[in-house]
Amino acid sequence: MSSNQDTCPLEPAHRRYLLDLALASIRHGLTIGKPLPVDPANLPPPLSEPRATFVTLKKGGELRGCIGCLEAVKPLAIDVADNAFSAAFRDPRFPPVTAEEMDSLDIHIALLAPPEPMSFVSERDLIGQLRPGIDGLILQEGPLRGTFLPSVWEALPRPGEFFRQLKLKAGLPEDYWSDTLKIFRYGTETIE
Template sequence: MSLNKRQQEVLLKLARQSIENGYKTGHPLGVDLRDYPPELVKPGATFVTLEKRGRLRGCIGMLEAVLPLVEDVVENAFSAAFKDPRFPPVEKNEIDELDIHISILGEPEPIHFASEQELLDQIRPHIDGLILQEGSQRGTFLPSVWETLPDKKQFLRHLKNKAGLPADYWSDAIKVYRYTTEMFG
């Protein structure tokens, strides 16, 4: 999915409005799908990342495209501001200070490998977002995480931790999927 500048601006505005609405009402912004062009009401999976003065302040998203894109954005913006368990809820005086980034996820595709080294050889730094799954444990890193973890091995070790596994864990049952994102903010 490739959105034009105007469509990106609409989604960013909706994200901010959803955070403002969430502060006032405790709920995400409601949207009427009839008000938006077809590109913005197709199902889409997004992550909304909030930063304050360059530091992470919240990040929540969906890995599967279930909701219309505009609904996914307003839900995830609200959740990033008020439901990310790593942070206290956003306060009113913080809202104007937030930088909002939206990542629209492409369709995840499985990576086939027989060893951890084979997996590492196939990972594309700064391009791939990864989903790592072992049984019911799952974690993901967006492609933007490469900025802070540029080494493939470190990236994978931290992703295992995020999925609730030890950094040096390995099993033939691990599944890994890659996806790309369209990110703007």
């Protein structure tokens, strides 16, 4: 993992490049059916270092697609291009984006900081530690896993409800609790 993940925010020119790249990858996907290829050898270090990202598409303020990766396994620019394509064409909750929708899409990119494990003694203790609007959460129970980006706090502002909905997203009942439950928190840098 790159140590750059939890240091300085990206420069404005790099942020603009990533937004333009996400849009170009979606346009490329409309005509070619694949993400836009990116050569990280031609990019400055912040854009060529491994980073974990999520790309969220909104249309008229409503979710239109969201795909990402929790682990930093690809260079940042490639991760953004791949996730933008996948958010537009592979999110199973939505039909593929059409050419007619392109001008009405808003693109949001979340750069994830490395997740940190949380320590807690009960569900109440865990919920009391949550920081609305700041924490992204990963819930893991055996093979089941789910995540909510910090932006989900806008729709679920109460910590208890945020956590209950995350359990449902991971495939668990909303009243589920276990001593083997693992929770990780992470922050994001948002590019819009």
